[in-house]
Amino acid sequence: MGERVVPEPDRRRRRPTKQGTVLSAEAIVATALRLIGQHGSEALTVRRLGAALGSDPSSIYRYFRNTDDLLLAIADELISRAQQGWRATGDWQADLREIGRRIHHAYQRHPRTAILAAYRTTGRAHEIRAVEVILGVLRRGGFPDAEAVRIYHAFVDQALAFAALDAAASALPSAARQADEDVWHRTYARLPAESHPHIAATAPLLVAEMRVSGYPAALELLLEAAAARLERPRGTAG
Amino acid sequence: MGERVVPEPDRRRRRPTKQGTVLSAEAIVATALRLIGQHGSEALTVRRLGAALGSDPSSIYRYFRNTDDLLLAIADELISRAQQGWRATGDWQADLREIGRRIHHAYQRHPRTAILAAYRTTGRAHEIRAVEVILGVLRRGGFPDAEAVRIYHAFVDQALAFAALDAAASALPSAARQADEDVWHRTYARLPAESHPHIAATAPLLVAEMRVSGYPAALELLLEAAAARLERPRGTAG
DNA sequence: CACCTTATGACAACGCCATTGACGTGTGAA
DNA sequence: TTCACACGTCAATGGCGTTGTCATAAGGTG
Structure with missing residues (x-):
């Protein structure tokens, strides 16, 4: 199976989802944080995240290799927020x-x-x-x-x-x-x-x-x- | 749906599984701890626990309302063991x-x-x-x-x-x-x-x-x- | 602009999970 | 001995993460 995730610097295309959303790793992380904030950690499933993004859940695998990869991105975003202004x-x-x-x-x-x-x-x-x-x-x-x-x-x-x-x-x-x-x-x-x-x-x-x-x-x-x-x-x- | 779990003091019957095992809450907890100890925490699924017990996994629901109930019983046993000997x-x-x-x-x-x-x-x-x-x-x-x-x-x-x-x-x-x-x-x-x-x-x-x-x-x-x-x-x- | 490549989103399916409805029957009480 | 029903079983439900594959739109090139 070919590698699904294109490294971010090599990314050239943006294709809207059927619902008009243009995805990005940043958008996915922000949406995930919002989903967790609203409904709890158990709410973070790719199906629900896909729905919240207005995309098919499998598109998430174009940006993150698996859910663990996504989780690491979320953790890094939190660390970033903790450091702002220090x-x-x-x-x-x-x-x-x-x-x-x-x-x-x-x-x-x-x-x-x-x-x-x-x-x-x-x-x-x-x-x-x-x-x-x-x-x-x-x-x-x-x-x-x-x-x-x-x-x-x-x-x-x-x-x-x-x-x-x-x-x-x-x-x-x-x-x-x-x-x-x-x-x-x-x-x-x-x-x-x-x-x-x-x-x-x-x-x-x-x-x-x-x-x-x-x-x-x-x-x-x-x-x-x-x-x-x-x-x-x-x-x-x- | 009627309550599946009979409270322990009211329990009267013991029926062997097809493989000859007689189940009990204690046996289930002990087997679960052994399973975790041998194969790691990921190994604790009702299917694997059922297999280790020599029973159908759904039998476990005769003793514990859900897996959370089982985990709390395991925790109780663990706390008991941790205090022994101090x-x-x-x-x-x-x-x-x-x-x-x-x-x-x-x-x-x-x-x-x-x-x-x-x-x-x-x-x-x-x-x-x-x-x-x-x-x-x-x-x-x-x-x-x-x-x-x-x-x-x-x-x-x-x-x-x-x-x-x-x-x-x-x-x-x-x-x-x-x-x-x-x-x-x-x-x-x-x-x-x-x-x-x-x-x-x-x-x-x-x-x-x-x-x-x-x-x-x-x-x-x-x-x-x-x-x-x-x-x-x-x-x-x- | 036309052509071409292929990245991107979508769809369907796989294999796994916990759990439940319902059935068959063996256990224990009367 | 009879009978009720608890107990174990089976099959199914609804959900999960993930992958193979298809359709096509995006972007680069000439």
Whole structure:
């Protein structure tokens, strides 16, 4: 079977669909994001995407080798959006904090897409740029290479992991989401001190704390630990 | 359509399949776990499960309302297994490290259930026990309540978030998973220093580091930061 | 402008998935 | 022993991603 996808730089023709749409990879990705935003991640099927585009679903295979290829393009678009407007301040902690916040935030804006995309490694332009930027922040901040890479890894995966976790929770049907949120004061806050002394002692704090994402707290802990390592280098044994 | 599933306490009959197997919910769950363990998460389809059980796949619907019901039963079994054998040592760092490792590890064994369960708050017995244990470790470790709750939140969400992230990555079809893993040496390691000086300078370190989960590194950072807070309390302003 | 090549969209089909309606009969209670 | 019906089975439904192939419109060339 011949290759269906013509590499983008070689593309010469534009042919409208029966419904008048002129397709492009960008249009497909934007439509996919809209479809997910409106109907959830399960709505992303080639048939529904085709309908939303005004084309036969198989045309999508002229632009993307398979649905996985499409998903990677969607993930890259999200990474692009997270980076728009960011400028380095030179303060590595402030920079990482802002980058982490943006990554997390971008995915919360598209929770259904986050569920599909956060765990992918695309090797595409926007991701490459993000990797270069974060490593740059760490290396200019004074971290030796091995430490910079290790912290980069923990930092970026944590951001993505929390992004997906929080996105998945917020993407729940509202009844299930409400039930999960209510568990802390309906169940945990009512546990007796005899059987659960630690929960009972901290219940009001738990109810307040678990209302929000754990990411800001986790990010601060990571930044504090990184700063401590910078002050007291661990040598080459790490 | 009448309800297919007879509640377990009401179950009276056992009828062998054509191949001689006598089914039960427990047998189905155990077989499903074995199937996943042997062939990966993609192998868990009702057809394959039926074949492994020596029954028609639709029989499974006599025991579970749908595949989601089955997955939650598998998750329940998994949570039970993950808690077996854990004992507090009294060293809060070692205990948290082990708990985090167990949470993460349990979910990697069954990535599909991880994807479904990691972001849920169930308020069920096993979860309650885990909350009590972790808070106990922190409070006995000397953390004041507000700090204990904050660190608990960051710790448990970090573990669950990474569990889900890594599980989702490993649940990818093998071609996609391999492609993601190859990105670091196929794409990143080949970027020129002129355009990507930081990636180029750290490429061999990146290739090695990104081969494994970021969770152990993130967990160590969290534990280091928590220890530092214990040594230098931050007062009540946190 | 005419001609020609072929990229592009469309259509039909394949093989797989989870699930359901309905049937046959073996299990267990009376 | 009789009888009801739970249990396993079979065939079908509706959906999925993807591919082979056809028709033709787009664009390049002379």
